[in-house]
Amino acid sequence: MRVLIIGNGIAGVTAALRLREKRPDWEITMISGESRFHYSRPALMYVFMGHQSYQETKPYPDEFWAEQRIDLVRDWVTSIDPRDRLVQLKSGRQLPYDKLLLATGSRSNMFGWPGQNLGGVQGLYGLNDLKQLYENVKSTKEAVIVGGGLIGIELGEMLHSAGIQVTFLVREKLFWDNVLPSEEAAMVSRLVRKHGFGLELETNLAEIVDDGDGRCCAVTTDTGKRIECQLVGLTTGVSPRIDLLEDTDIATGRGVLVDWSLRSSTPDIFAAGDCAELVTPEGQGNVIEQVWYTGRYQGEVVADVIAGEDREYLRGIWHNAAKFLDLEYQVYGRVNMGDEGARDIYWEAADGEHSIRIVYTESKVLGFNLMGIRYRQEVCQRWLREERGLDYVLENLREANFDPELFRSYEGELLAIARGLEV
Ligand SMILES: Cc1cc2nc3c(=O)[nH]c(=O)nc-3n(C[C@H](O)[C@H](O)[C@H](O)COP(=O)(O)OP(=O)(O)OC[C@H]3O[C@@H](n4cnc5c(N)ncnc54)[C@H](O)[C@@H]3O)c2cc1C
Structure with missing residues (x-):
């Protein structure tokens, strides 16, 4: 065979x-x-x-x-x-x-933008892109990245580490807010700016401008801006x-x-x-x-x-983990999916860089979204699989947490929010 x-x-x-x-x-x-x-x-x-x-x-x-x-x-x-x-x-x-x-x-998605085939314009998917990037950064002081997702932020971090000034063009109201709930998207957006990136929200790429020699020298946007750049990263999904x-x-x-x-x-x-x-x-x-x-x-x-066996792909409980610059992100289960009857408890630390969201219905918890805090995958997935209710999860939250020190400080606040108290 x-x-x-x-x-x-x-x-x-x-x-x-x-x-x-x-x-x-x-x-x-x-x-x-x-x-x-x-x-x-x-x-x-x-x-x-x-x-x-x-x-x-x-x-x-x-x-x-x-x-x-x-x-x-x-x-x-x-x-x-x-x-x-x-x-x-x-x-x-x-x-x-x-x-x-x-x-x-x-x-990488390419949406037929004028100028997308110019020198200095690239995606980030594989080894060829990496090779291209090594070449392109040699003549780059300023870059524009189109798209605010996980690959975009990685490319941003890579360019930043090479001393390049980076501006993101993001179609949505906030960074990655087509996936993240709005508070977390706002947190990431603040962080992106705090790290010195430019961030143009609710902005679409209109055109990549030719320098006359077949390389990009600027982009124009649908908000009427022109941003000078010698590299354009196209990271609008795959x-x-x-x-x-x-x-x-x-x-x-x-x-x-x-x-x-x-x-x-x-x-x-x-x-x-x-x-x-x-x-x-x-x-x-x-x-x-x-x-x-x-x-x-x-x-x-x-x-x-x-090999001839009878087997089906069973979708497990969704999880994803990534980093937005130095901010860790984890999601388990269904968050921001518009499920019927879904409500959530959201806690955010005073520093604006740690948060916990628990999404639940009357009968069970649907998902967890964590920023700057790590929960144990096996525990969250078990609770979701067992369709545990909110009270059970709140009572046992300690089991999920990796960081007992930090846990002590937010446990009370989270419980207060769950009981509808101001904190
Ligand atoms: C920059 C980047 C960072 C990522 N980070 C994460 C992460 O942190 N966590 C996460 O969960 N996921 C991440 N992903 C997504 C993850 O890498 C992909 O989901 C995964 O690699 C897909 O695996 P695959 O085997 O389906 O395909 P691929 O890894 O894309 O492999 C497909 C291969 O097929 C070959 N191929 C295609 N067409 C042909 C052809 N006609 N002839 C010969 N060969 C061909 C290609 O050369 C390629 O090597 C990231 C993706 C990128 C691009």
Whole structure:
């Protein structure tokens, strides 16, 4: 049996390794155009900032893959022929398969802005972007980043560390307020300014201005401003990378359409990770999950399914953790989702840099949103799974907290808020 995997990100490598465990005698080949070896994409910023070498972002030594008998091919797949079960590589080679896994990840969104192809304009997704960034910063004193999300803030921090003055253009009223509740979005917005970034809210990019030599020299905005800059970072989200499937019958929507066993519409072709779009029963909205841990989990599930087992992807309790500059952020469960009957308790420390939000209904707690405070993942997820009520959670909050010192100071305030008292 020959299994081909396109993509060596977390979804692809997890699938390859699990499949090797389950099927010692199958041929497994993993193809990626970006790099021969898997590396940790979230670590890109640390490489740029000098905290880690590129070598250190690779969780496995280079010789590991040969030991596992997983063939690595560094090339771009240009087309797929499902009828003859072949993939065509850019180098001219063709590779046959019996089962094919698409784990092609995402690409940065580009919305056709005038000037988006000028020199000095780039996204932040992979190693090529990193290489471009090393070049671009050489001639940059001022940069503009379009988009206020997690990748934008990382790019901002990277540029800031290189001594570059950065201005964010953010379409929303506050930084990331399409995801964060407004108090937390206000906290992040204050922090962004406190760290010396420019922040233009409710502002859209109108045009990237050409310096006459094919490089950017400024941007203009829909609020009538012109901001001088020698680098423009476009970080307005990512979309599944599915251009490869254009000339095939493999069904796509925003991503590769798959059932909950991660099977595509075409027999023996599967998809996992950022590029997969899980089809839900009508009206519920399909699911695309573009974070590390869901990619890993989908990689595990799809390997079992490819190996012939009956398995479905069960969406667990959502969680995400990240950093906005030096502010830690964690979310568990459903926060800011507009759930019917949802209410919340919100506590914010006097310094304006720590907060806790507990979202709940009459019967149970729905989610936690934490800024500058860490709660234990296993405890929060257990409470959410067990559908614990607000009173239970408040009584047992100590169990979730990592930091007993800080906990003592806010526990009383949080309980007072819960009981409707002023603090
Ligand atoms: C800068 C940055 C920071 C992030 N930080 C976090 C974080 O802190 N926490 C978190 O949970 N998530 C984070 N993410 C998201 C996370 O990295 C992704 O969800 C995850 O990497 C997706 O894994 P994947 O295996 O689906 O795809 P990818 O990692 O994108 O891998 C897909 C691979 O497929 C290859 N490929 C695509 N098309 C072809 C083709 N035609 N031919 C050959 N090869 C092809 C690409 O070269 C690529 O290497 C971050 C993302 C970025 C960009």
